[in-house]
Amino acid sequence: MMLSPDSFIMVYTGVIALIALTVYVALYELFQNAGGRRVSEEAEPIRYYPVMCGWDADYKETPPLSKVITDILQRSWRHLHKPLAEGGKAYMRDWYVWAYIALVALAIAALIVRWS
Amino acid sequence: MWGAIVNIANVVIESLIYPGLLTIIALIITTQWFSRKLAGRIQYRRGPTYTGPAGFLQPLADLLKLVSKEDFINKYGLKLSPLVVIFLAIGALTSVTLATPLAYQPLFAPYDFIVIAYVILLSPFALAYLALSQPNPYSGLAAGRYLALLFSAEPAFTAAMLTPIILAGRHSGALFSTYLTSTVSYGLWSLNPASFIAMALGSLAAFIGLMAILMIRPFDFPEAESELYWGLFTELGGPRLAFAFFTKFVEDIVMPVLYVMFFLGGPWPVDPGNWWLSAIVVLLKYFVVLAVLRWVENSMPRFRPDQGIRFLWKYLYPMSFLALIISVLA
Numbered sequence: 001m002m003l004s005p006d007s008f009i010m011v012y013t014g015v016i017a018l019i020a021l022t023v024y025v026a027l028y029e030l031f032q033n034a035g036g037r038r039v040s041e042e043a044e045p046i047r048y049y050p051v052m053c054g055w056d057a058d059y060k061e062t063p064p065l066s067k068v069i070t071d072i073l074q075r076s077w078r079h080l081h082k083p084l085a086e087g088g089k090a091y092m093r094d095w096y097v098w099a100y101i102a103l104v105a106l107a108i109a110a111l112i113v114r115w116s
Numbered sequence: 117m118w119g120a121i122v123n124i125a126n127v128v129i130e131s132l133i134y135p136g137l138l139t140i141i142a143l144i145i146t147t148q149w150f151s152r153k154l155a156g157r158i159q160y161r162r163g164p165t166y167t168g169p170a171g172f173l174q175p176l177a178d179l180l181k182l183v184s185k186e187d188f189i190n191k192y193g194l195k196l197s198p199l200v201v202i203f204l205a206i207g208a209l210t211s212v213t214l215a216t217p218l219a220y221q222p223l224f225a226p227y228d229f230i231v232i233a234y235v236i237l238l239s240p241f242a243l244a245y246l247a248l249s250q251p252n253p254y255s256g257l258a259a260g261r262y263l264a265l266l267f268s269a270e271p272a273f274t275a276a277m278l279t280p281i282i283l284a285g286r287h288s289g290a291l292f293s294t295y296l297t298s299t300v301s302y303g304l305w306s307l308n309p310a311s312f313i314a315m316a317l318g319s320l321a322a323f324i325g326l327m328a329i330l331m332i333r334p335f336d337f338p339e340a341e342s343e344l345y346w347g348l349f350t351e352l353g354g355p356r357l358a359f360a361f362f363t364k365f366v367e368d369i370v371m372p373v374l375y376v377m378f379f380l381g382g383p384w385p386v387d388p389g390n391w392w393l394s395a396i397v398v399l400l401k402y403f404v405v406l407a408v409l410r411w412v413e414n415s416m417p418r419f420r421p422d423q424g425i426r427f428l429w430k431y432l433y434p435m436s437f438l439a440l441i442i443s444v445l446a
């Protein structure tokens with residue numbers, strides 16, 4: 001069935017919502033009502049602690065996500081990262097780099113608003 | 117008026133029964149049983165044997181067991197928003213089947229690949245969000261690895277998938293549509309020498325990207341079973357674990373089906389107008405791709421995260437963007 005792009009987006013969004021709702025009702029709400037919610041509440045506080053292998057169970061600190069990602073990317077480019085980072089810092093200290101960036105931004109802006 | 121009602125009824129039936137939700141559940145059971153049996157063969161064991169004939173119903177038993185358990189979160193966890201996100205991700209991934217030759221009345225529109233590419237991006241981020249919603253050092257580390265992997269694989273994978281879309285759009289009048297591209301993709305290999313090179317590079321790049329996005333070894337460092345406990349799934353249990361697996365298993369179906377549609381000729385050699393024969397051919401090709409993926413998975417050791425990311429930047433990006441550039445020039 002060929003649709004226009006706008007109708008496609010609308011039908012598709014509706015389909016996504018319909019399937020999501022069906023999964024929620026049929027696989028979550030129904031099974032939770034049938035059995036899942038009948039489990040008695042236990043008083044042990046350790047029950048709600050994060051899964052840890054024998055360490056302090058209430059230890060909640062997680063590594064910052066951005067740090068993990070940048071660390072992996074830096075390690076994967078370890079031969080390039082150091083010279084690039086040091087060279088980049090040296091460039092960024094010079095005023096003409098910023099002037100050049102401003103000039104390029106002006107040129108792009110001029111192209112966008114058709115002043116050229 | 118009557119025509120509109122029939123169309124709406126068709127879309128609802130396709131969404132919920134075939135090739136939508138119910139079919140996806142049946143396919144998850146079949147593909148997981150197939151994958152586990154194949155892994156068992158490769159590793160000199162028998163795989164699932166207990167539930168159903170030859171253990172066929174074991175994945176269904178696992179799903180029902182997990183969804184019947186108490187929805188449990190740790191004391192620092194988020195309760196509702198991860199569920200909303202993961203249900204939408206399941207809906208988004210399942211809805212992609214409506215734009216494939218599996219559907220008896222496929223939905224398509226000019227430039228619909230933009231919507232499909234956007235929709236399939238939702239599921240990895242939903243998985244990462246579900247993992248991060250239950251604070252734990254292991255799942256936090258795994259989510260970081262997963263996002264670094266996605267950052268390194270998704271753009272290149274999408275660029276590789278754009279190769280047949282652009283070729284078909286420019287030379288075969290496929291309107292940059294996912295379904296229409298699948299009906300003409302077999303001819304894209306032989307348009308001219310440049311299109312052959314673009315398709316060859318694109319199919320190789322897309323296959324590597326597929327392995328990375330599906331976290332297939334050697335790219336399984338976000339899951340990193342036994343190294344990071346269970347990676348993204350460490351803190352999940354009961355229905356949340358079931359829905360995380362559900363999302364991952366639907367990804368295991370939808371992404372290779374898209375690969376079959378774009379690079380392995382889609383429904384070719386049968387007539388795309390014959391929907392049930394097209395569906396059978398696409399499914400057969402899909403099972404071949406799945407078998408290759410599982411064979412690679414069970415034969416390879418795991419990359420370290422920096423090794424995996426470096427591999428993707430070094431080989432996947434140049435290959436996929438070269439394929440994209442050639443497809444534009446061809």
